[in-house]
Amino acid sequence: MEQMLEDLKRIEAEAKSRFEQVGKQEELNELRVKYLGKKGELTAILKGMGKLSGEDRPKVGQIANEIRQSLEEVISAKTKELKEAALKRQIEEEKIDISLAGTKLEAGHIHPLTRIIDEIKEIFLGMGYEIGEGPEIENDYNNFEGLNLPKDHPARDMQDSFYITEDTLLRTHTSPMQVRTMAAKVPEYPVKVICPGRVFRRDDDATHSPMFHQVEGLVIDENISMADLKGTLLKVMKQLFGEDREIRLRPSYFPFTEPSTEVDVSCGICGGKGCRTCSDTGWLEILGAGMVHPNVLEMAGYDSSKLQGFAFGLGVERIAMLKYGIDDLRVFYDNDIRFLGEF
Numbered sequence: 001m002e003q004m005l006e007d008l009k010r011i012e013a014e015a016k017s018r019f020e021q022v023g024k025q026e027e028l029n030e031l032r033v034k035y036l037g038k039k040g041e042l043t044a045i046l047k048g049m050g051k052l053s054g055e056d057r058p059k060v061g062q063i064a065n066e067i068r069q070s071l072e073e074v075i076s077a078k079t080k081e082l083k084e085a086a087l088k089r090q091i092e093e094e095k096i097d098i099s100l101a102g103t104k105l106e107a108g109h110i111h112p113l114t115r116i117i118d119e120i121k122e123i124f125l126g127m128g129y130e131i132g133e134g135p136e137i138e139n140d141y142n143n144f145e146g147l148n149l150p151k152d153h154p155a156r157d158m159q160d161s162f163y164i165t166e167d168t169l170l171r172t173h174t175s176p177m178q179v180r181t182m183a184a185k186v187p188e189y190p191v192k193v194i195c196p197g198r199v200f201r202r203d204d205d206a207t208h209s210p211m212f213h214q215v216e217g218l219v220i221d222e223n224i225s226m227a228d229l230k231g232t233l234l235k236v237m238k239q240l241f242g243e244d245r246e247i248r249l250r251p252s253y254f255p256f257t258e259p260s261t262e263v264d265v266s267c268g269i270c271g272g273k274g275c276r277t278c279s280d281t282g283w284l285e286i287l288g289a290g291m292v293h294p295n296v297l298e299m300a301g302y303d304s305s306k307l308q309g310f311a312f313g314l315g316v317e318r319i320a321m322l323k324y325g326i327d328d329l330r331v332f333y334d335n336d337i338r339f340l341g342e343f
């Protein structure tokens with residue numbers, strides 16, 4: 001019996017120290033089988049218990065059970081320790097380094113032309129104008145005839161057009177919106193509207209694109225004069241380009257306005273002294289305008305002896321080029337991120 005107890009103590013001490021040193025769960029499992037399994041060392045000793053006297057047997061059995069229990073405790077403590085260590089390691093390894101550069105989300109932004117149109121809209125909204133929109137495919141009447149440009153009028157040649165049928169074409173200007181607006185409002189007034197949109201002409205060079213943008217303006221009321229037109233445009237140009245800008249009206253010709261005028265804004269690069277951008281004139285041409293022709297009012301059903309109006313057509317690309325110092329308008333349509341990213 002003494003020998004047996006000694007063996008048990010030895011196995012207990014040996015098993016404990018080996019369990020403690022284990023670094024992996026699998027090793028611990030193997031050691032458990034080695035000491036406590038069916039063919040394990042502890043079991044082997046207990047098998048010899050048959051040789052003991054009836055008196056000694058329960059004593060040894062009790063001790064063996066205590067040893068088994070204490071070894072199981074060591075194992076479960078160790079298992080817990082290993083699990084915690086594994087979890088800790090996993091957390092360490094999976095830690096996200098927020099100081100690392102991530103994948104950048106490239107955000108786009110408003111196209112410079114759209115921005116100019118938005119700015120123009122804001123300015124006119126602030127002056128009590130409505131905003132209208134109309135189709136890019138127009139009929140001959142709205143694009144020409146209703147604007148005092150009958151079929152064989154020579155001024156039609158100035159706008160070499162894209163015809164779809166004999167009677168339909170891509171609008172060559174936003175002025176058909178004058179005709180549409182009047183048709184929708186007559187006989188009501190005042191009319192105060194701007195209509196931005198795309199227009200199309202058979203032109204293609206550094207300063208002309210077959211597709212470009214205009215903003216049409218139309219005001220109809222009693223007692224409207226050229227002074228109202230000039231005052232309005234001056235205010236708009238100052239808001240668009242800066243308070244130090246001046247405008248200049250030059251006589252011009254449009255079949256749908258009388259008198260007609262070309263409007264220049266003072267050059268912002270040289271301050272009006274003359275430079276390359278303004279061809280040494282100190283002025284930059286920016287829009288066409290005039291007093292609505294009585295024929296146009298009458299055709300729309302307005303009484304031209306009682307009402308007057310002014311109208312204007314702003315070139316959006318023109319304004320963008322002057323505002324941002326761009327000398328080739330084609331860059332607006334190239335979709336080159338290097339260019340668009342500048343804005």
Ligand code: PHE
Pocket residue numbers: 172173174175254257288289290311312313314
């Ligand atoms: N529609 C003219 C053009 O495209 C501009 C304009 C508009 C002139 C309104 C007078 C009045 O050239």
